[in-house]
Structure formats: structure tokens, C-alpha cells
Amino acid sequence: MAQRFQQSFGFPRWGEYGRETEAKAVRMCDYVHCNERGDHPAPKSPGSPERWYFCKRHAAEYNQNWNFFEGMTDAEASAFAAGAESSNPFSQSHAFEWGGAVDENGFSSTEQRAFDILEVDTDASVDEVKTQYRKLAKLYHPDANSGDPEAAQRFHELQTAYDIVSKAVNRQG
Numbered sequence: 808m809a810q811r812f813q814q815s816f817g818f819p820r821w822g823e824y825g826r827e828t829e830a831k832a833v834r835m836c837d838y839v840h841c842n843e844r845g846d847h848p849a850p851k852s853p854g855s856p857e858r859w860y861f862c863k864r865h866a867a868e869y870n871q872n873w874n875f876f877e878g879m880t881d882a883e884a885s886a887f888a889a890g891a892e893s894s895n896p897f898s899q900s901h902a903f904e905w906g907g908a909v910d911e912n913g914f915s916s917t918e919q920r921a922f923d924i925l926e927v928d929t930d931a932s933v934d935e936v937k938t939q940y941r942k943l944a945k946l947y948h949p950d951a952n953s954g955d956p957e958a959a960q961r962f963h964e965l966q967t968a969y970d971i972v973s974k975a976v977n978r979q980g
Contacts, residue, residue: 838865849873918975921968933976940969 836845843862849869851857861869876884909915912929914922922929927939943965945951952958 834860836860836862836865838862841865913979914975918971921971921975924964924968925972927972931976933973936969936972936976940965 834845835841836843837859838861841862843864845860845862847861847863847866848858849861849866851859853875859869876887879887910919914929919929922931925936925939925943927936931939944962947958947962947965949955949959949962
């Protein structure tokens with residue numbers, strides 16, 4: 808009788824490698840004829856708790872072609888979108904905008920600062936903003952103030968402020 812080879816490696820309490828582990832169930836990709844692991848869940852239909860489980864490649868393909876509003880009329884889709892917007896308590900809040908909360912004129916604190924940098928009022932027209940920007944840009948342009956780092960910094964601030972103010976003025980219309 809042949810003696811069975813024992814893989815204890817001379818350490819009796821270790822025993823054979825992996826003898827304590829059980830086989831793990833693996834979910835396969837739900838895509839037809841795919842033999843990859845299905846680790847990526849995707850909804851079967853809008854609002855349904857049921858999920859497909861795809862491999863990474865098929866999940867990406869499924870998500871690319873997914874249309875939440877498929878099967879809805881334009882009126883139903885608009886009603887759903889309006890309901891989703893109104894059910895969000897932060898939808899009308901401007902507290903999380905990058906510029907901060909808006910004042911009574913509809914401008915954020917960042918926009919207010921940009922108006923101050925350009926030295927124009929918040930009710931200035933697009934042409935007035937452009938004229939003031941050109942005047943200050945000529946004054947602080949690095950070519951006109953070679954070697955002055957403060958002028959270069961001021962010019963950069965003016966450019967940024969002009970971008971912000973022109974968008975704000977166009978938005979206010």
C-alpha cells in the first residue's frame with residue numbers, strides 16, 4: 808500500500824494548503840454566450856429592483872445604450888423630470904454653487920468680487936464692462952509693466968474677473 812504524500816511542510820498545525828476553504832459561488836455574466844464573471848449590476852427596467860449582472864465590457868455596452876425614458880411619451884418624461892426636480896430639497900438652493908449664495912441682484916459673492924476688481928457696478932451693460940476691462944488691461948498689461956510681478960498678478964485677476972462678469976451679465980440678460 809502506497810503511502811499518501813502529505814503536504815504539511817513539517818508544520819503539523821498548518822496542514823494542507825487550502826483544505827479549510829470552501830468553493831465560492833461565481834456569478835456569470837447575464838449576456839448571452841459570455842463566460843466572464845458578472846460582477847457589475849445593471850437595472851432591468853426603470854424603478855425595478857431586479858438587476859442584470861454583467862462583466863465589465865457588457866455592463867459598459869448596456870449602460871451606453873440605456874435610456875431611462877424609453878417607452879415614455881415626451882409629456883410623461885417631462886412630468887417625471889419636473890417631479891424629480893421638485894422633490895429635491897436642494898434644487899433651488901444656490902448654497903452649493905462654486906461662487907456661493909446669491910444676493911438680491913442674483914450675483915454670487917465671487918461675481919460681486921469680480922465686479923469690484925473691474926471697478927464697475929452690477930447693473931453695468933456688456934459694453935461698459937468690456938470698455939472698463941480694456942482700460943484696465945492696458946494699464947496693467949505685463950508688456951507695459953515689464954518686470955513688475957504685481958502688475959502681472961493684477962492683469963491675471965482682471966482676465967479672470969472679466970470672464971466671470973461677462974458670463975454673469977449675459978446670464979442676467
